[in-house]
Amino acid sequence: MSHKALVRQAAVSHFQSKMEEAKIRMRVYEEPVGVGEHPYVLAEYLKAVEDYEHAESCVEIVQALG
Numbered sequence: 001m002s003h004k005a006l007v008r009q010a011a012v013s014h015f016q017s018k019m020e021e022a023k024i025r026m027r028v029y030e031e032p033v034g035v036g037e038h039p040y041v042l043a044e045y046l047k048a049v050e051d052y053e054h055a056e057s058c059v060e061i062v063q064a065l066g
Helices: 003-030 041-065
Strands: none
């Protein structure tokens, strides 16, 4: 595999990991257990959604360059 391909694959893997992290955070904030007293549940959930969207967009960009 070429250096260029390795760099792109690493970038895709990085952003896919960010997507998985955001999905986990969304699931955590969907559960009432442990976050009931957290005053910013909605704000944190929305941030996780935005983080997911950003990472997904980055994956698409990197793949389009290939």
